[in-house]
Amino acid sequence: MRPDLKTWLLVLVVAAFLGLFFFYPIGSVFESALWESTGPTLHYVGNVLSKSATRAGFASALVLASVATLAASLLALPLAYLQARTEFPGKRLFGAAILVPLILPPFVGAIGLKQVLGPYGALNAALAHLGVIGPAGAVDWFRAGPLAGVIILQALHLYPIIYLNVVAGLANVDPSLEDAARSVGAGPWRVLVRVTFPLILPSYFAGAIIVFIWAMTDLGTPLMFNYREPVAVQIFDRVSQPSNAEANALVVVLLAVVALLYLGARGLAGRQAFEMMAVATRPPAAGRLGRGAAAMAVLLFGAVTLVAVLPHAAVVLYSLKTEWHGTVLPSGLTLAHHQAALGLAPYEAAVPRSLRPLPSIWNSVVYSLGAVAVSLVLAVWTGYVLVRKRFAGRGVLDALVMLPLAVPGLVLAFGYLNCYADWGDRLVDAGVWSRNYLYPQTSPVALLVAAYAVRRLPLAVRAAVAGFQQTSRTLEEAALSVGAGPVRTLGRITVPLIAANLAAGALLVFAMSMLEVSDSLILAQDDAFNPVTRTIYRIYSNEYAVTGEAVASALGVWAMVFLAAALVAATALMGKRLGAIFRA
Amino acid sequence: MRTAAAVATLALAGLAGCGGGAQPSADTDTLVIFSPHSDEIRQEFTEAFQAWHRERTGREAEVSWPDIGGGGTQILKRLQDKFRAGRYDVDLVFGGGPIVEQMKGLGMLQAVRLPPDVMSAVPRAAAGQPLYDPDGWWYGAAISTFGLIYNNAVIRDKGLPPVRDWETLADPNYLGCVGAGDPAKSVSVLKAYEIILQAYGYERGMGILVRMGANAREFYATAGEVPRNCAQGFVAAGPCIDFYAFRQMLAEGGGNLGFLAPPGLTVVTCDPIAVLKGAPHRDAAEQFVEFVMRPEGQRLWMLPAGSPGGPRQYALQRLAVLPAVYDEAAARGAPARVNPLAAPPADFYDAAKEIARQTVLADYLRVALVENHAGLTKAWQKIIAGGLPAAGAAELVRPLVSEEEMLRLGREVWAPLLAPDDAPPEKKAELKRQEEQRQRLRSDTETRWSEALRKRYETLAK
């Protein structure tokens, strides 16, 4: 194909957004790591790479990510297949319940886990009650096996990402392709492995690569276990020091490793990505399971849901406790913390007056919706460019889009602070703005939305790319042939056709934005603009109140309720029930 | 595609337009304060200052406390970034411990003269520590001591020896039972470690710190996590600043928690307030400093919540710098606190040493304790299992650099070179090059340390 001006323009828009909201803000990281006044330098990269601590850090991050991705896949794939292709009692309910890990707020999620797994936690109390351990035999589960603990938690937290993508992918598979395989004598297992799985590979890859990078660069979970090996923790340990070139070099190396790993994985999976000739000409048949199989399915869903919902249950109980120390369940219940969290007890010591808990939930909803809108538009655009256009450097762009996943939130947030305030000042000076909309002290909204959108963009892009890959071009050509322009074709044909994938992406972006921490803590500086995570953090870190953690948990419970309600409402708006939105 | 872009722009613009934020009017003074102080302190001081200011000047005051996501270190970094970019939009630094001395050295402060009637009530020093800068660069707004918080329930359940002094943290019985702050993340945490170094002398102090690190269950990013985790029973004890402990004890209420300031082995420090160079609202900033140093401000630290002249909502549990306030607080029924103003001077403490090696010590301890924590713990476990052979225990904690070398590195390599704004460009460029050379040296030294210690811990764990 001849060099195509339009393609380059499309690419330019994606590159410009990434440049503006990602590379420009973190430019100082690259500058500090790779540049001195005498010219470019690899001194710090060299130092970082020559350290065995760093190498061990990368090794452990890779092990962590590989095993966590494998574990999350083993959880998500069977569940997704059962949900998409079979009928069993309680399927709808389970389909929704399986997404609960997506709505566990930070901080209080950790409180919940500590309440279960700590030395005076519920698990030890239960074991002591059963006589398994003596009074002095309390196990500190966080120290029992940090690596295994991190992997288990990550897998339990991240499997919905694979699950959502794969369910969306299965909805797009033309069942006649599977029927064809059955007709030539392939058994169900062979059909699954040789036909169905290759067809949903783009969707699986979309989820798995995100889980992999997420697990590899995750900070919160390893810190909870004091597992300090992974490279992300090493970066975090240094990032607070003033302009530390070595920390920045570590970030640069991490970004390079993630980009290379991504390109490698894409090369492996990409060779096998197939576009179906058309989307399903009839809906996939949902096979009714036999009694035994249905029981197994219910058991599987039930078990995963139960384990996944444990921290939530602990958070709910914690928010209702009067005292909960060394017992299986709280020794007494009260609604006082919820009253405080909802502002019904205005002088409750745990909540400083500048904090407005309920409006901050609403703030988060608005910001997250903004992030969903921005990232979806960009994701459709990027997916279109990446899948439908051929141009030199396509792989590079594809990898660059994934990088926001790997950049520590702190680094990006500080980048925003450093880079954009001046712009806003200039616009105010020029009389364009009455207020600096790019400065957290005057208005953090635009920065927060941009930060959420950028950090969660890879989730949306992967979903969109999978959709484009699975949707036959001829459906778009058919629209062009009856005279619809590219924009209308995209809007009326392509986007509706990949709606299942986009919905999966939007869901993830929304939930993960609602629960975002580092950008929220740094970019919101005026309490009037607080996202709920910052309000929770402020109440949680209140050193003056007996009840700070419990009130924070109560607010966390309400954040979960709102988030769940928002997800249900979003899917209801689309006319389908939660979990069933992925049926074409 | 054009439609899509328009939608995105509209979405951003629309969102940017919504939301609150009152415009300051002409008869309102605005203050921007960088502070690690908690919401409660911010709220009480804001409200009390507004009332005092209104009464005195008839003008309203708005106080904004931007969140910088960290303590003194983070504040210094943020301000350095701002000053480098030529942004002077912050008026005051309130809290953050010893960073003011550093900022004074870097020319980031603005001296303030307070009226003699205010200053006459403030003691010159507490336990030998100066309470304000003689030239008015900074003022000590509150004082605090360092010690250990401990949980008697955990000590009892695990059969641990009782807490005596700092060395308890290095006791092999406390393996996995110590909660410690990350020295590179929190200035107050680092201060506690510096006190240990000076109280016991460099070599012995370093031994305590390394074994404490080996005992640590985990390292926390903020100093406040130590008392919290201690209260929850995750750890038995940990170094802690007095008011964190007081608050946690007040909150916990059950009597399991205790705080110990090892007599003769700790110091009093003050939490300063200072006006920043280029402060956009300098007059109001000076008013605020005066308010904080007057009895009206000082009472907020110690009086019970809701008492006349005291804080409205929160008992702040901090120690004032005015001796009179201690009596007032006791008279109003606040929990009795030892008055550090009356304590004998801690003659072992050399503040110059602290300032000289602050950053290099943070990096050394980060490498020795945090970065290689898994290896350190394994080596320590092995030594304990081997019956604590003297050679192994000594080898584990032997510092890689002598005290003199550490101080030299602090002064000549770790101290950042920041050119004054008015320096000529060539001078700035020269300083920048020198700073880059220092940075290289820092990075190379750290790399060497990390390799050496990792190898040492591995050998000892075999």
Next chain:
Amino acid sequence: MIPLRLAHITKRFGAVTAVDDVSLTVEPGELFFLLGPSGCGKTTLLRVIAGFYEPDGGRIFFGDADVTAVPPHRRRCGMVFQNYALWPHMTVLENLSFGLAVRGMGRAERRSRAAAMLDVVQMGAYARRKPTQLSGGQQQRVALARALVIEPDFLLLDEPLSNLDARLRREMRAEIRRIQRATGVTSIYVTHDQDEALAMADRLAVVRDGRIEAAGRPRDLYLDPPTLWAAGFLGATNLVDGRIRGRDAGAAVVDTSFGPLRAARAPADLGPGADVTISVRPEAVRLLAAEGPAPAANVYAATVEARTFQGETEQARVRLGGVEVTVSDRPTDLPPVGPGGAARVHVPAEAVRVYARQAAGAAASV
């Protein structure tokens, strides 16, 4: 109505030249076929016409307008895709209305036009269905209606019947022909099925390796294929190698393994001694009983090897000299000679086509 003209169109994919310097004209109202084996470049050529591919060389004219650089949605070409490409998220009616809405047409008019077009394809009763609820043939009709409802300048059909079963395919041939006649739209139809092309086309072009091998009316091309390859590709034929013995004005006598064969016509440049291949359609060859009256020339003794009854016709494979020849005739007109029996074969001189012999494999295998 306007003609379509391609001038020296070339389209390459990397090192492969899919369309190689193709020029042709499609007249207004015509049903024009592009016929060729798979991979010959015919679909590529159609997609170049639709605008989905930009040609690497040459120009495309719709009437007098050069549309080479015009994007597909401005070309007014209705297209029917091999897999129908019906939008699964829209009903049948919405599939049709979409193209009209694009043109800014009001809702009422959209509905009436779409409904009218559905009636034309006899799908009026299915307007509210989703494509997934239709059979293959029904989807085919809807795809056709969707392409036609926008009243395109050209209707492009890409192997539209290849996914249907044999009976439906025959039905739809007539149906498409009828609808094309009724609407009078200039149409270009791509297929690999020569029966389809011969039965339906006003004119057709045989495409081979990206080039036009032959073009013309079906009857002319079938009866008088300009090349040996075209002769082989357009229906069944018997190919026999020989050498020219002598020429007599237009006619020629060819030596074959079963004796001299007279051809009524042969290319003028083939003189005595030239190596040739002759082509005779099976239905032109007559099988005669071993005894009885026979024409004077081009009659040869033969042995019947096998007979295949096919309903309307019956085929016999006979051996004469060193070659096997297929004869096709109405079952009643074939003499009752079973396998192994002796017979005679008459090859009418008018039915014989003579081509210069080419390297092995040059003829299309049939």
